[in-house]
Amino acid sequence: MAERHAISCFVTGTDTGVGKTLVSAALLHALARHHTRVVGMKPVAAGTTLVQGIEANDDVLALRAASTFSVPAALDNPVLLPDAVSPHIAAARAGLRINIAHIVACHRQLAQLADAVVVEGAGGFLVPLSPLETGADLAQALGLPVVLVVGLRLGCLNHALLTLEAIRARGLSLAGWVANHVDPAMLAQDDNLDFLQQRLGAPLLANVAHQNAPDARTLTIKLPPTWQQTLR
Numbered sequence: 167m168a169e170r171h172a173i174s175c176f177v178t179g180t181d182t183g184v185g186k187t188l189v190s191a192a193l194l195h196a197l198a199r200h201h202t203r204v205v206g207m208k209p210v211a212a213g214t215t216l217v218q219g220i221e222a223n224d225d226v227l228a229l230r231a232a233s234t235f236s237v238p239a240a241l242d243n244p245v246l247l248p249d250a251v252s253p254h255i256a257a258a259r260a261g262l263r264i265n266i267a268h269i270v271a272c273h274r275q276l277a278q279l280a281d282a283v284v285v286e287g288a289g290g291f292l293v294p295l296s297p298l299e300t301g302a303d304l305a306q307a308l309g310l311p312v313v314l315v316v317g318l319r320l321g322c323l324n325h326a327l328l329t330l331e332a333i334r335a336r337g338l339s340l341a342g343w344v345a346n347h348v349d350p351a352m353l354a355q356d357d358n359l360d361f362l363q364q365r366l367g368a369p370l371l372a373n374v375a376h377q378n379a380p381d382a383r384t385l386t387i388k389l390p391p392t393w394q395q396t397l398r
């Protein structure tokens with residue numbers, strides 16, 4: 167069978183807790199306006215809680231809720247780890263080793279089933295997955311364009327520029343970025359946004375205000391312009 171080419175991207179962030187899940191879900195909702203078969207993937211999820219008697223990860227559940235169809239858990243979340251710590255530590259504590267080649271194979275299967283696959287990374291771009299491998303190795307093995315979520319708080323400029331360097335060093339492209347105002351008390355938010363717009367050299371897909379209860383369904387986000395020709 168001929169290989170199908172689903173639209174896909176790797177969503178990373180300047181840190182953990184900066185809004186990657188919110189943005190990934192918003193991208194899924196935006197893609198669902200163009201395509202019927204849209205699915206999220208959280209290849210490595212660290213941290214579970216008991217939901218209706220089953221150990222589940224919040225990010226995995228949020229991406230499933232934003233997807234237009236369901237797939238086996240082994241495909242959209244091949245690695246589920248109980249402890250909410252760095253994946254390399256969570257994996258060691260669970261007696262597992264994260265296998266990037268297996269994750270790539272799962273993504274390839276999802277891309278056969280779907281029109282679009284949004285992959286949410288764990289933590290920041292260089293989050294360790296094993297003693298020697300990082301989330302950047304996973305993004306590189308997947309070969310996907312990257313969407314960077316910048317959690318606007320003091321220190322984010324350094325984190326954003328470091329992430330940009332790491333993305334480029336892997337030969338990957340930054341398809342777009344999102345400014346997420348996670349700290350309502352941050353000073354000079356506009357000046358920070360201006361700096362990032364000039365230095366990231368990629369389209370700003372969304373400028374997300376701080377909200378009491380952010381909702382991915384109502385978040386206005388542009389899709390990366392590089393996808394325009396493939397959108398239905």
Ligand SMILES: Nc1ncnc2c1ncn2[C@@H]1O[C@H](COP(=O)(O)OP(=O)(O)OP(=O)(O)O)[C@@H](O)[C@H]1O
Pocket residue numbers: 179181182183184185186187188189225287288289290346347348374375376377378379380
């Ligand atoms: N614009 C915003 N205003 C207020 N709260 C926000 C905003 N964006 C995200 N949050 C909240 O911040 C928390 C972290 O967001 P989210 O879970 O999307 O981060 P993440 O980058 O996916 O984290 P992780 O590294 O754990 O995957 C959540 O409680 C989310 O609701």
Ligand SMILES: C[C@H](N)[C@H](N)CCCCCC(=O)O
Pocket residue numbers: 182183211212213249250251252253288289290292293294
């Ligand atoms: C548990 C958390 N929500 C993320 N899944 C993992 C974040 C790991 C960060 C590790 C680090 O960079 O220090």
Ligand SMILES: [Mg+2]
Pocket residue numbers: 186187188225286
């Ligand atoms: Mg998340």
